Amino acid sequence: EVQLVESGGGLVKPGESLRLSCAVSGFTFNNAWLTWVRQAAGKGLEWVGRIKSKASGGTADYATPVKDRFVISRDDSNNMVYLQMNSLKTEDTAIYYCTTGYSNDGVYHGDDAFDVWGQGTMVTVSS
Amino acid sequence: QSALTQPASVSGSPGQSITISCTGSSSDIGRYNYVSWYQQHPGKAPKFIIYEVTKRPSGVSNRFSGSKSGNTASLTISGLQAQDEADYYCSSYTGRNTLVIFGGGTKLTVL
DSSP states (O other): OOEEEEEOOEEEOTTOOEEEEEEEESSOGGGOOEEEEEEOTTSOEEEEEEEOOGGGTOOEEEOTTTTTTEEEEEETTTTEEEEEEOSOOGGGOEEEEEEESBOTTSOBOOTTOOOEEOOOEEEEEOO | OOOBBOOSEEEEOTTOOEEEEEEOOTTTTTTOSOEEEEEEOTTSOOEEEEBTTTBOOTTOOTTEEEEEETTEEEEEEOSOOGGGOEEEEEEEEOSSSSOEEEBOOEEEEEO
16 A cells, blocks of 8 residues: 655744655655645645656756755655755745655556645644 | 636535536646646545546546536536535646646535
8 A cells, every 4th residue: 555654844933944754655666756745724735846756867846935945855765755844934834745646556647646645744834 | 826726615415416617727727638636625635536637546436527628627526425525626737847736725515
């Protein structure tokens, strides 16, 4: 079964940094492109960024509001993906989800369609 | 990029059908057949219900169907059931810096 488990959320002050982790299991991690999506309280979903597999270059792309502040990385030896968040702003307050286009039946739905989601981790940026 | 536009709320009675629209632009929905839909119950992670405009992932009820015309995608739920009451979000690939954009969400109430 494909499972994603986020951790690392918490309360930080504006301008501080925080690193979120996502532990991945249940499929071939090396081939996976992984995405972070966030959701502010009572608001909609927002794509944050995604990282390609190492075979596809291992590069990351970011949404405009977080570009130059957030960095996504991966550790293929430990099946982990990370979201390093720097220069945090109050508007970054949200639940952060790790997600992938891989399904539990082994089908890959693509880079833009998110089949399996973690439970989310809450990030609060407040003074 | 601006979010896709969805109605804030829709409602229907059990057994009826409802349709939720999702309007984008010629740069996203109008250009790509990469529209997905998600169902989200309160306090839960989103559930994937439609991809590539019309396709259903394994295990998703055939009461859920998707379509697209021009810059607008739609999700239709037929034979409404109480457990369908949830928030629904559309998304589209954009090919730009923000690779995927979501709609603002639609709250479905089953009367």
